[in-house]
Amino acid sequence: MSEKYYTLAQLGWKTFFNQQLTLDDLEQTKPHRITQVFRNRLVVLGEDGELNLDLAQYPNLQGTTIGDWLLVSNNAVDIPVILERQSVFQRKSPGANSHQLIATNVDTAFIVSSFNQDFNLSRIERYLALCKEAGAVAVLVLTKADLVNQSQLDEYLEQLHDLQSHLVILTVNALDSESCQGLFDWCGVGQTVVLLGSSGVGKTTLTNTLCGLQEKTAAIRQDDNKGRHTTTSRSLFFAVSGGLILDCPGMRELQLTDCEDGIKEVFSDIEDLARQCKFADCHHHQEPGCAVQQAIKAGLLEERRLTNYQKILSEQARNSMTLAQVHQKDRKFGKLIKTSIHSKKHRIDNF
Numbered sequence: 002m003s004e005k006y007y008t009l010a011q012l013g014w015k016t017f018f019n020q021q022l023t024l025d026d027l028e029q030t031k032p033h034r035i036t037q038v039f040r041n042r043l044v045v046l047g048e049d050g051e052l053n054l055d056l057a058q059y060p061n062l063q064g065t066t067i068g069d070w071l072l073v074s075n076n077a078v079d080i081p082v083i084l085e086r087q088s089v090f091q092r093k094s095p096g097a098n099s100h101q102l103i104a105t106n107v108d109t110a111f112i113v114s115s116f117n118q119d120f121n122l123s124r125i126e127r128y129l130a131l132c133k134e135a136g137a138v139a140v141l142v143l144t145k146a147d148l149v150n151q152s153q154l155d156e157y158l159e160q161l162h163d164l165q166s167h168l169v170i171l172t173v174n175a176l177d178s179e180s181c182q183g184l185f186d187w188c189g190v191g192q193t194v195v196l197l198g199s200s201g202v203g204k205t206t207l208t209n210t211l212c213g214l215q216e217k218t219a220a221i222r223q224d225d226n227k228g229r230h231t232t233t234s235r236s237l238f239f240a241v242s243g244g245l246i247l248d249c250p251g252m253r254e255l256q257l258t259d260c261e262d263g264i265k266e267v268f269s270d271i272e273d274l275a276r277q278c279k280f281a282d283c284h285h286h287q288e289p290g291c292a293v294q295q296a297i298k299a300g301l302l303e304e305r306r307l308t309n310y311q312k313i314l315s316e317q318a319r320n321s322m323t324l325a326q327v328h329q330k331d332r333k334f335g336k337l338i339k340t341s342i343h344s345k346k347h348r349i350d351n352f
């Protein structure tokens with residue numbers, strides 16, 4: 002990738018980013034996009050080629066991820082500026098009270114799921130909510146279509162009917178580029194695509210097929226000590242159709258946070274029904290005049306869908322609440338430090 006030069010438009014530069022530049026920025030800096038994230042450094046790509054940015058030298062870049070646009074100064078001394086993002090994918094860090102950025106400035110998200118035990122409507126709904134919240138178009142890509150027969154395939158597809166109106170669903174054999182042709186429509190020049198999905202569903206295989214890579218992307222895969230090879234760092238690849246593909250690590254534990262709007266959009270059918278319930282604070286369990294329960298009884302709404310809606314809504318509330326509590330704790334701790342500095346100063350002043 003380093004020998005090849007790309008225009009900013011090919012790297013996904015848009016008017017949205019251009020509008021953020023001042024005259025000084027235009028004269029003294031050059032836009033670069035983060036294409037690889039490592040523990041200690043970032044690889045960024047601009048019109049003049051690739052640069053490595055040391056995270057120890059620029060601690061502000063710890064809060065960036067793949068897809069971000071940076072203004073890197075021509076003198077290579079000033080701290081790079083992170084441009085405002087057009088879309089942000091984030092989740093709750095597993096086992097921690099913080100957000101984890103997955104990818105930014107994404108146009109389209111391929112929600113990758115496979116026709117086997119991974120096929121799970123509730124998980125797909127989760128990813129749909131994540132896409133809504135992030136501000137990217139979701140396309141559902143179902144892999145391993147070659148491993149099921151037509152009637153099994155129809156059975157799976159039947160279940161997807163009520164998921165989301167206008168949701169584009171593509172069924173593919175990720176190993177066969179002919180079968181993946183429909184995906185290229187979303188991967189044109191300057192378009193950024195992220196692949197989301199559990200481990201083993203075929204994200205790396207799809208990336209290889211879309212990018213015309215023959216061999217496994219060995220450089221970004223490391224043994225996780227369990228005899229399993231998983232994608233460990235975040236990397237950006239170019240599709241043969243010119244688009245940019247972001248490959249993120251497997252996300253087995255997808256916890257949603259600060260995602261209420263996204264969830265409500267994905268479950269707008271339930272939201273609409275809830276407005277017709279007799280009680281404004283109806284929990285849709287056994288309350289009289291519950292329009293949601295009536296729809297379930299009438300076969301118009303799947304009970305599973307209501308359960309998943311309530312589950313992920315309360316999960317995101319819990320996760321967001323924990324973060325709020327952490328912030329409150331931080332503020333209290335900050336005050337404590339200020340008070341102790343103040344009283345120390347007071348003691349010194351009075352000495």
Ligand SMILES: Nc1nc2c(ncn2[C@@H]2O[C@H](COP(=O)(O)OP(=O)(O)OP(=O)(O)O)[C@@H](O)[C@H]2O)c(=O)[nH]1
Nearest residue numbers: 144145174175200201202203204205206231232251
């Ligand atoms: N037959 C068939 N095999 C597939 C298909 N897609 C992926 N595979 C196989 O499924 C296995 C897992 O695919 P990967 O591409 O490594 O999965 P991944 O989603 O990148 O997994 P992580 O890197 O762990 O997140 C590999 O052995 C692939 O060859 C498909 O459409 N058909």
Ligand SMILES: [Zn+2]
Nearest residue numbers: 278283285291
């Ligand atoms: Zn109700």
